[in-house]
Amino acid sequence: MTASLTERPPATVPVDDDVSAARPRLRPLRWIVSVVLVVLAAQLVNFLVTNERFGWDIVWGYLFYPTVLKGLAMSVFITVIGMVVGSLLGVALAAGQNSDFWPVRLVCQGYVAIFRGIPPLVQLIFWFNLAYLLPQLSIGIPFGPTFASWSSTELISPLTAALIGLSLHEAAYMSEIIRSGIGAVDAGQRDAAMAMGFSRRRTFTRIILPQAMRVIVPPTGNQFISLLKGTSLVSVIAMTDLLFSVQLIYNRTYQVVPLLIVACIWYLAVVSLLTVFQRRLERRYGRGERRAGNRPSLWRSALNRGRNVR
Template sequence: MSEPPGAVVSLVDAPAAEPPSRPLTAQRVLPLRRPGRWAVTAVVVVLVAQIVHGLATNPFYQWDRFRYWFLRPTILDGLGITLEVAALSAVLGLLGGIVLALGRLSGSPVLRAVSWTYTWLFRSVPLIVVLIFLYNFSALYKTVSLGIPFGPSFISFDESKLATDMAVAVVGLSLNEAAYAAEVVRGGILSVDQGQHEAASALGLPGGYQFTRIVFPQALRSITPNYVNQLIGLIKSTSLVFYVSLLDLFGSVQSMGSTYPGDIVPLLLVATVWYLILTSVVSVVQFYVERYFARGATRTLPPTPLQKARAALADLRTRLRREAAV
């Protein structure tokens, strides 16, 4: 009810003024409590600690023999052969995969049929069968000739001289790798927006220029993670070349295990750790390659491990300063 004109309002009856609130900068923000997350984290930490403790204290693993064998010349020689076979097979397999992928996307029905048949065949046959077949190829064909079908041959090669252990391993892995790489490359090319193809055709660019300068660079963003995953599988597949008498890393471990049967477990651990190192290096390279091809496709590039560490350190310093101020 309003007061009559001229009335005097008592200060005692007036409502008390509210105290001023604290500024937002002085208020402490409390994080959301997540007890379930902390409980799961504690369980995982305990399990990991138990696994590490079991690996470190179990005498069955013979870590002293592991240290002895890890850098032995025999193991390092096998590691070098593994790297050589994997590198050659990766390059040749990728080149073959690109050719097969273009054949699958070609307008020629013959090229499409041949490419599809090759991919279907080598994806269906186990790699070990391919390697053993190539290793015994000289029993089927003593010589390899180039010439007119059902006619005279112009050049002949002695297959036994060409099919060295290294050649058999590289050719077998490359043939198998090309079939899988073809699908990876084809999927990457198909992932490029159709408007890019239409824009390039509208500009009158030649087909080869369209592929090498416009389509393929964009397709690499999709090809890279998938092919690196395939490359990791290739590194592990090199362990099968032991069956064609090539002493790679796994072959050297198997040979030393036969000579020293008491060291089989530490030798297998040596091979395991080296394969972990190789695949980890490939994964690091994959991260930086993906980051390179992500330029122009994302607003911000994913941070590198060093940048993540710096950001975490800066965040920790900010928290410590806030707590010290409070």
């Protein structure tokens, strides 16, 4: 019996189970969809190239026009300032909403509800017409003497109204993003850090915030892009952003579509750069999660060990 066991020929793999003989399965529906997409893309390219009403020569002529570039710079400037101020206010509002002091929590929740509920265009028009409600803006003691005052008409310019309106609107959304990111971190992380002697500040900066950034970065990048596109709303208060700049030109030349295409090209270019930067930030803060996700699971490791034994 021992000789028969030792002389047993090795088991052969059936031909049907040979991976090298496998062939990809035909998917006719995918081929049909691919052909339809190619035809539609060719039709779109033909429409863009052959339609003379697009005025591509006018588009290239005004693409780097000084007035357009100044409007683009102003749009980027408003976006950066609005995002920075909105993020700082959002951190304070998120901390207030997580506070155990109910008056502060109630005020922060009311702020978020109001500024998220009112459209940003309405807010911009309201701040631009603030002089109707407050002809004078002053600093002093409530119900007491006034130290200094300024005319609201002179102080609230289109740029000031745009920065105030967009920053306060952005703060409400950033508050919810930051609050949800901090809430996504397991409470046990905080308890473990406190048990090891970490202070509250060090626990937040070294333990909580790095883990929360993985949740905060993607929606923050989306908010930054949305704010950049939302700067086109400031054109209604005569703010010389990118859209208002091209409007000034086509009101004089009557080339509406080519100038709007110029604005679209610049918006797409800046948004594409911001998207690349956002993806890099996401990869940076998601490195630990990817490494954890790439580790083989226990059942897979056990299965591989079983195959090796056989």
